[in-house]
Amino acid sequence: MIFLLMLPALIMLVFSFWDINKSKYLFPITSLLILIPSVRLFFLPKPYALWGDYLVIDNLSAYIMLVSSIVAICVTLAVSTLDLHVKISKSENAKFYRFFAIFWIGLTVSILANNMGVYWIGLETATLSTVYMIKTNQTLAAKKEAWNYMIVGAIAISLILFGIILIYASAKPILGENAMSFSALLRSAKDIKSPFLFEIGFAITTLGMFIKMGFFPMNLWLANIERASFYPIAALFSGILESAVIVGFFRFSKIASVINHQHVFIFVFIYTTLTIFIVSFLIYRAKDFMRLFSLSGVEHMAIIALFWASGGIFPALLHFGAHAFLKPALFLSTGILESKGKYRIAGALKGYSGVKGKVFYFLTGLFLLAIVSVPPSPMFFSELYGFGAMINIAKVNKHLLLMIGAIIVLLGLLSIIFYKFVEIYQSMKYEGEEKQKVVYGNEVFALVIFALSLVFLLTPWSFEFLRSIS
Amino acid sequence: MTSFLIGAFLATLISALFTTRLYGLILWYSLNSLSLALLAISIGFKIDDNTMIISGFLTLIVKSIVIPYILKKVSMKFGLARQITPNVPVYYSIMLIPALLVFTFYLAEPITNMMSSNANYVAISISALFLSLLLIIEHKNIAAKIIGFLTIENSLFLLGTTATNGMPMLVELGIFFDLLMAIVIINLLFKSEELS
Numbered sequence: 001m002i003f004l005l006m007l008p009a010l011i012m013l014v015f016s017f018w019d020i021n022k023s024k025y026l027f028p029i030t031s032l033l034i035l036i037p038s039v040r041l042f043f044l045p046k047p048y049a050l051w052g053d054y055l056v057i058d059n060l061s062a063y064i065m066l067v068s069s070i071v072a073i074c075v076t077l078a079v080s081t082l083d084l085h086v087k088i089s090k091s092e093n094a095k096f097y098r099f100f101a102i103f104w105i106g107l108t109v110s111i112l113a114n115n116m117g118v119y120w121i122g123l124e125t126a127t128l129s130t131v132y133m134i135k136t137n138q139t140l141a142a143k144k145e146a147w148n149y150m151i152v153g154a155i156a157i158s159l160i161l162f163g164i165i166l167i168y169a170s171a172k173p174i175l176g177e178n179a180m181s182f183s184a185l186l187r188s189a190k191d192i193k194s195p196f197l198f199e200i201g202f203a204i205t206t207l208g209m210f211i212k213m214g215f216f217p218m219n220l221w222l223a224n225i226e227r228a229s230f231y232p233i234a235a236l237f238s239g240i241l242e243s244a245v246i247v248g249f250f251r252f253s254k255i256a257s258v259i260n261h262q263h264v265f266i267f268v269f270i271y272t273t274l275t276i277f278i279v280s281f282l283i284y285r286a287k288d289f290m291r292l293f294s295l296s297g298v299e300h301m302a303i304i305a306l307f308w309a310s311g312g313i314f315p316a317l318l319h320f321g322a323h324a325f326l327k328p329a330l331f332l333s334t335g336i337l338e339s340k341g342k343y344r345i346a347g348a349l350k351g352y353s354g355v356k357g358k359v360f361y362f363l364t365g366l367f368l369l370a371i372v373s374v375p376p377s378p379m380f381f382s383e384l385y386g387f388g389a390m391i392n393i394a395k396v397n398k399h400l401l402l403m404i405g406a407i408i409v410l411l412g413l414l415s416i417i418f419y420k421f422v423e424i425y426q427s428m429k430y431e432g433e434e435k436q437k438v439v440y441g442n443e444v445f446a447l448v449i450f451a452l453s454l455v456f457l458l459t460p461w462s463f464e465f466l467r468s469i470s
Numbered sequence: 471m472t473s474f475l476i477g478a479f480l481a482t483l484i485s486a487l488f489t490t491r492l493y494g495l496i497l498w499y500s501l502n503s504l505s506l507a508l509l510a511i512s513i514g515f516k517i518d519d520n521t522m523i524i525s526g527f528l529t530l531i532v533k534s535i536v537i538p539y540i541l542k543k544v545s546m547k548f549g550l551a552r553q554i555t556p557n558v559p560v561y562y563s564i565m566l567i568p569a570l571l572v573f574t575f576y577l578a579e580p581i582t583n584m585m586s587s588n589a590n591y592v593a594i595s596i597s598a599l600f601l602s603l604l605l606i607i608e609h610k611n612i613a614a615k616i617i618g619f620l621t622i623e624n625s626l627f628l629l630g631t632t633a634t635n636g637m638p639m640l641v642e643l644g645i646f647f648d649l650l651m652a653i654v655i656i657n658l659l660f661k662s663e664e665l666s
Contacts, residue, residue: 054640117641124648128655135659146659147612154619154652155603161626161645162599166581169633177638194584 002050004037005108013101020094024080027097028442031076034104038062038069047114053181056114059469063317064111064247067324070453071239072104074446078332079232081440085335086230092136096232103129103236110244115180116164119248123160126244127153127212130237134229145228152221156211160248163205167252170197182251189258199263202256205248206267210305212245214298216275219282223294231335234290238297239328246320249305261311265393268309272302273410280413284420289334289345292424296371297327299417300379303386312389317466319382321457326371326379329450333364336439345424347432352439360439363447365425370454372421373414378457471512476594478505479628483601483621484567488560492545492552492613496538499617499624503533506624510631522636528646529627537620540653545613548660556608563608570604571597588632595629616656623649 011030015023041048041062048057079096082088088096106125113119131153134146171179171192178184192198214222226234256264279299286292300323308316337348352361370377387407394403456462482505486498510526513519544550558566574597581596582589602625606618623645630637637645 115641117637117644121641121644121648124645125651128648128651131655132658143659147615150652150655150659151606151615151619154622155606158599158619158622158626162629165626165630165633165637168630168637170584172634180638180641197581197584200581 001037001040001044002055004040005034005112006105008033009101009104009108012097012104016094016098016101020090020097023097024093028073028077028080031073034069034072038066041065047183050112053178053183054115054118055109055112056183057112059465060247060250060317061112063321063465063469064243065108067321067453068107068111068240068243070449071235071324071328074332074449075232075235075239075328076100077442077446077449078235078335080442082230082232082335084438084440085338086137088136088230089138092138096133096136096230099129099133100236103133103241107240107244111247114182116167116182116185117180119182119251120157120161120164123244123248124157126241127157130233130241133233133236134225136233137228137230139228141228145225148221149225152218153212156208159208159211160205161208163201163203163208163252166201166204167198168201170194170201182255185255186258189255192259195259198259199256202252202264203267205252206271209245209249209252210271210275213242213301214294215271215302216278219275219278219295219298222298223282223291226294226331227288227290231290231331231338234294234334235328235331238294238331239324242297242301243320243324246301246304250308250316253309257309262397265309268305269406272306272309273406275299275302276410276413280416283417286420287345289337289348290331292420293327293330293334293371296417296421297323299414300327300371303383307382307386307389310386310389310393312386313469314463314467315382315385315389317469318378318457318463319386321462321466322370322378322382322454325450325453325457326367326377329363329367329447330371332443332446333360333367336360336437336443337364344432346427347434349428350432350434351437353436356439356441356444357437359444360447363444363451365429366451367447368421368425368428372418376458378454381458472509472516472591475505475509475512476591476628476632479509479624480594480598480601483598483605483625486617486621487556487563487567487601487605487608490553490555492550492554492611493542495554495614495617496541496545499541499620500534500538502621502624503529503537506628506631507534509628510636513631513635517635519636521639521642522631524639525627525631525636525642528642532646532650533620533624537649537653540657541613541616544657544660550613550660551611554609554611554614556614557610558604558608566604567601570600574600585633591632592629595625595632598625598628601625619652620649 008030015026041057046058050057103126106122110119110122131146131150134142168179174191175184211218253264276299279295283295304316304320349361373379373383390403394400482498482502486495489495507526507530510522514522514526575593578593578596582593585592602618602621606615
């Protein structure tokens, strides 16, 4: 199984050294192979030890793996016509696939990891491989941002390792080397002799993960990077890399909640509310698609973390899935809208003719409205359930009025974002001049896959499965 | 012996903060890694932990010999600026560094109180982490920032060695692998900058 999971990446790595003009058509087919083991993971008895106690499949990792696989397939599909939208040399195009393959290996390891150290190694591998992917764009801004990412990413990842060491130190006296294992930690969390040390470790690890996702106070670095790099990289960041980061948060916070759930909730609540507060105003001031979607990604990751910490595992995972499909879809659409570097929000959706053009026009509009939770978007339901979970936790802690006030503030902030997105949608649709624009079949196909995945997310089967993870 | 090596680790890091020459900085990083390697080997022998001894030898080879050698080659190959004046003037650093050390000892007190052994070493690891961050902040030059990133990794290794008596072998190997990958990426970034 582990071989099957890594095989597409290995094939991609080997073929990236061949003539890119021929091999670029092979990559989407190769990436389709990712789906086979990802679907098979669902039918294995859980927990399934893939590689000793280091890589273990449970329902959470199977779900995140499937979501990431779909995103990877769609991004690879869209990348095959990247050179028709932006200026990219053959060698840089080949390097994109090469580093994408390494990225996929790192990502698979971190998603399936049942060991803190192995999780960190996978995340670091995925982070380092994206550094060069940013650089495939040969502009000065991309060069600067690649170095920035190298440094900020390294600091964030170092904080994660710092926290992991403290957690390990807190649990080693009772678990020995098993203190690295997520499942062992979860089982013995109550017996940890120094819960304070564990909580400090958790706070530092979470801080590192939050910095990596662009939370307060590092709100702009991710937006700058996604603006400077080519659009498929932004799609990979928002759809896959952030998934690998948040899966770590899920696992660490689950253990920390056993020790003291209230501490976890207060820490995450303050941090995420502050992030949403800052980001909503940054979104309001955003003047281009990439920054807008990037900042909106930060907002959604904050919401996911908040729902999860509130005990709303089902809404957090539903929101996570919807975001993982919607955001890359929007980034890919942006790449097409901004073709050849000419982008204007006004009239951006005008000028698409033919069946492909009309499908693209329809889906992009739909994704744009779905990301701000217009029903029947999965995000609409996840937010309903998520705020419900926050109310439930407030009832238990007897802080109901305070929580209702906080939810009203959050809704106020989300309404700023909603207003901005609707304004942009109207400007794209009704303002500006109409010019003939081109969209390619593979790109539309990728968007259709995203749309179908979103619809699938709304089926009773998906809801039932996500509830089973709780 | 352990105290002397920890002192050497901190001293080499502080010296790196005052360095204004790139090769000097690489040398201090190499010596920093050397003291770390010897520390891991000596603790490894003391507690009879083969994993830590192997990690120590790997540190010796990879961090104190291979990485400095590659960094020097890369800086020569791509003609990187050898004069790397820190943004923070020396007279401020003289005040800032001891203040940071005292502050981190105070900050780390709740953590060190939890430790059954090596409490002071843990505090030193955390202060080394802060000093490494200072190294990143005080330089505009990218090569110096890279050394800062590498010293962060050394500080974390020290923390792992002192706070937990060593991490599992697989994790240590993975960290080494990632470190080498980071060096390859850095090399590629410089290379593509030169080509463009």
